[in-house]
Amino acid sequence: MQLPPMELDPGGRYKDGPEFHISDIIAKKRDGSALSPEEIRFVVQAATKREAQESQLGALLMAIRLRGMDAEETRALTREMVTSGRVLQWPEEWSGRVVDKHSTGGVGDKVSLPLAPALAACGCKVPMISGRGLGHTGGTLDKLESVPGFSPQQSPEQMLEILRSVGCCIVGQSADLVPADKILYEMRDVTATVDSLPLITGSVISKKVAENLSALVLDVKFGEAAVSPTLEKARELANSLVSVGVSLGIPTVALISNMDSPIGRRVGNSLEVTEALECLEGAGPADLRDLVTRTGGYLLWLCGQAVSDTQGAERIAAALDDGSALRSFRAMMEAQGAEPEIARTLSSATILRRASHQEELQVERGGTVELIRARPIADILHALGAGRSQATDTINHSVGAELLVGMGQHVEKGDPWIRIHYESPLLRDTQRQTLQGAIRVTDCPPFTPASLIREVILPHGKKQEAGATVRREGEIS
Structure with a gap:
């Protein structure tokens, strides 16, 4: 599925190939028109060979983000991305x-x-x-x-x-x-x-x-x-x-x-x-x-x-x-x-990597756990080192959280509901407040969560x- 290589001249057109220019393709998509399979092939090969300017690729991606692609364009884009490299073969x-x-x-x-x-x-x-x-x-x-x-x-x-x-x-x-x-x-x-x-x-x-x-x-x-x-x-x-x-x-x-x-x-x-x-x-x-x-x-x-x-x-x-x-x-x-x-x-039971600090937070009222929001928990763990940041590409595998209660479960005020595992930086009061906002306890009866x-x-x-x-x-x- 490998396509023959094509080279760009200094003006951004293929040598001995179709007369396409990346700026024209950007303008076409910017104005809401569909790109042809040949134009999509042109862009993908130019990107793969790094013969297109980053500013041009960025502009085209934004045009696609704003204007979209129809089904045929999307299929063509996917096909050309496949043919940019190797296809695995099995017995x-x-x-x-x-x-x-x-x-x-x-x-x-x-x-x-x-x-x-x-x-x-x-x-x-x-x-x-x-x-x-x-x-x-x-x-x-x-x-x-x-x-x-x-x-x-x-x-x-x-x-x-x-x-x-x-x-x-x-x-x-x-x-x-x-x-x-x-x-x-x-x-x-x-x-x-x-x-x-x-x-x-x-x-x-x-x-x-x-x-x-x-x-x-x-x-x-x-x-x-x-x-x-x-x-x-x-x-x-x-x-x-x-x-x-x-x-x-x-x-x-x-x-x-x-x-x-x-x-x-x-x-x-x-x-x-x-x-x-x-x-x-x-x-x-x-x-x-x-x-x-x-x-x-x-x-x-x-x-x-x-x-x-x-x-x-x-x-x-x-x-x-x-x-x-x-x-x-x-x-x-x-x-x-x-x-x-x-x-x-x-x-x-295998002990993989254990953080040096564990801290439990308690629910602030009794009732039924209606919701535990994933996003604020993930954001705090990311800040504590579980994810990558612009400052570092390394992560701390031991940073994480254990949910000690589940949705639909009855809890009493003061029951522990989450255990945070962390090292450095230490958990701050503002982060504790964010985490407390991740659990919603209401007066509804206990329930079995839906699939x-x-x-x-x-x-x-x-x-x-x-x-x-x-x-x-x-x-x-």
């Missing part, structure tokens, strides 16, 4: 069993950690390409690096060997896989265009097409701590992702899930690994297990390893309960460089045999 006998998932990001979102080994235990191959934390959201690779020795840097050849022996790997994006995405994402991050729907779609789906997948499930989040603030915005993004994924040959389903409150009870890198291990032991929070089993269930259904998403979810649950998923996780960690004596005995998954977006014509969520079909044109 013929793996046909139909290479699967992956992607989340649009959240707080306490550790689903990938138990999901990948559970899928491997069910016979799938999972070449999961993950990212690092961005802003207030956590990164899967950052979490796994809490385990001493773990390395996300694996070449495609190393990935192949790990998949042969273990069935799953969780790695970073290699330099030759969708290089256009790396370049454009860097530009999006500094030009305030990260939230552009077509640019998100191109970034997410191009990497999955380059993985050469048999099936893909997307967890598109909405809420205060999500990229999409409302269900309607998340639905729009989910339809775009499903449409482009299917049009480029990947059976794709999107789950739309709520991201107002943290997933599970633990937030922060090493703490989330511990909670993922609880899930792999057949225990842990109900909301995390539900996301893991249902996401895996849809993947097994999409790739023909289960007759329905419900049967697929039952198979994932069995892998969590019988220890096979935990064995796959330990094998994956060892294969990716984790210290063998640690990797082979990893459990929820985080609110809707399921299926490919056009694909019928869901089971499942209790609202179903909306993706608009495939």
